[in-house]
Amino acid sequence: xxxxxxxxxxxxxxxxxxxxxxxxxxxxxxxxxxxxxxxxxxxxxxxxxxxxxxxxxxxxxxxxxxxxxxxxxxxxxxxxxxxxxxxxxxxxxxxxxxxxxxxxxxxxxxxxxxxxxxxxxxxxxxxxxxxxxxxxxx
Numbered sequence: 001x002x003x004x005x006x007x008x009x010x011x012x013x014x015x016x017x018x019x020x021x022x023x024x025x026x027x028x029x030x031x032x033x034x035x036x037x038x039x040x041x042x043x044x045x046x047x048x049x050x051x052x053x054x055x056x057x058x059x060x061x062x063x064x065x066x067x068x069x070x071x072x073x074x075x076x077x078x079x080x081x082x083x084x085x086x087x088x089x090x091x092x093x094x095x096x097x098x099x100x101x102x103x104x105x106x107x108x109x110x111x112x113x114x115x116x117x118x119x120x121x122x123x124x125x126x127x128x129x130x131x132x133x134x135x136x137x138x
Contacts, residue, residue: 012125037137090124
């Protein structure tokens with residue numbers, strides 16, 4: 001069995017963004033040479049997320065609006081965590097959207113269901129953050 005680890009780095013222009021990272025993960029898998037195994041994709045920051053869903057038109061705007069209803073940024077004074085910071089909502093949004101995904105590797109390809117793709121969700125952007133891609137198998 002072998003493994004590789006690769007880091008993807010992001011510095012978003014906005015506080016909240018969703019980025020399709022499937023091509024970068026597929027590139028790491030190709031580089032690894034692994035044909036059968038597992039691929040872990042993990043957000044390495046507590047205010048960012050990795051999740052699997054569709055890249056359908058409007059869906060990410062719907063996610064953004066839905067998350068803002070569940071954990072609104074304003075008023076920042078409503079969160080205890082915001083004494084000194086103003087990103088409590090970002091921590092909560094990450095908790096809802098998840099920390100990581102694991103995708104099976106079959107025949108050297110990510111073994112997705114229909115329409116599935118991997119996304120990086122940023123909830124407290126405008127600074128450099130990373131995602132770990134760890135692939136293990138044969």
